[in-house]
Amino acid sequence: xxxxxxxxxxxxxxxxxxxxxxxxxxxxxxxxxxxxxxxxxxxxxxxxxxxxxxxxxxxxxxxxxxxxxxxxxxxxxxxxxxxxxxxxxxxxxxxxxxxxxxxxxxxxxxxxx
Amino acid sequence: xxxxxxxxxxxxxxxxxxxxxxxxxxxxxxxxxxxxxxxxxxxxxxxxxxxxxxxxxxxxxxxxxxxxxxxxxxxxxxxxxxxxxxxxxxxxxxxxxxxxxxxxxxxxxxxxxxxxxx
Numbered sequence: 001x002x003x004x005x006x007x008x009x010x011x012x013x014x015x016x017x018x019x020x021x022x023x024x025x026x027x028x029x030x031x032x033x034x035x036x037x038x039x040x041x042x043x044x045x046x047x048x049x050x051x052x053x054x055x056x057x058x059x060x061x062x063x064x065x066x067x068x069x070x071x072x073x074x075x076x077x078x079x080x081x082x083x084x085x086x087x088x089x090x091x092x093x094x095x096x097x098x099x100x101x102x103x104x105x106x107x108x109x110x111x112x113x
Numbered sequence: 114x115x116x117x118x119x120x121x122x123x124x125x126x127x128x129x130x131x132x133x134x135x136x137x138x139x140x141x142x143x144x145x146x147x148x149x150x151x152x153x154x155x156x157x158x159x160x161x162x163x164x165x166x167x168x169x170x171x172x173x174x175x176x177x178x179x180x181x182x183x184x185x186x187x188x189x190x191x192x193x194x195x196x197x198x199x200x201x202x203x204x205x206x207x208x209x210x211x212x213x214x215x216x217x218x219x220x221x222x223x224x225x226x227x228x229x230x231x
Contacts, residue, residue, distance in 0.1 A: 032219075034219070036222075042224075043206070043222055043224040043225050044157075044206070044222040045222075046219070046221075049219060088154075090156060090157070100147070100159055100162065101147075101159070101220060103157050103159075104156065105155070105156045106155070106156045108154070
């Protein structure tokens with residue numbers, strides 16, 4: 001069965017630290033990959049997505065992610081986090097003909113000022 | 114563009130009553146909408162896929178007679194929680210796919226509905 005795993009459940013960083021959140025999926029065919037963010041008390045927002053082309057994808061608010069097909073990974077990165085990045089981050093995959101999004105369990109990021 | 118609304122944003126009801134939640138795509142047509150449930154500090158759990166003009170497809174373990182889904186138009190899907198009980202209290206989120214967009218597999222999310230059953 002298709003699955004998505006996010007390695008870090010809780011991450012605590014200081015402002016200006018670099019961030020990398022891991023995401024791995026299990027599916028051997030064509031995938032669409034997404035990172036969503038949920039700020040406290042707010043609804044889900046799309047950070048970035050990968051459908052095809054350049055595997056290094058740039059999203060909003062300085063986030064980027066790299067699709068490494070050989071590693072089945074789509075890790076999220078930001079070189080310097082801010083307190084306002086405190087949120088829940090979800091990786092999701094849409095695989096093959098399956099129209100459903102398969103979700104990771106999420107990573108809770110807390111950035112200390 | 115690609116805005117999804119939900120109504121109501123929060124609702125409190127008595128045990129045994131039914132609650133209807135609406136999900137609307139405001140500026141695009143959506144042949145497919147999805148209903149999720151999210152528990153505090155947890156990920157989204159897909160409940161069902163709502164298809165315009167046909168029956169919804171429910172995920173394993175989701176009671177279709179309890180969670181009634183209707184997708185009568187290209188911009189509206191409704192989720193009715195029938196005979197609600199306290200264990201149905203949760204955050205319900207819908208999403209929609211733009212039927213004509215090139216990024217067909219992208220889902221746009223509504224703000225969610227907080228249901229509390231007393």
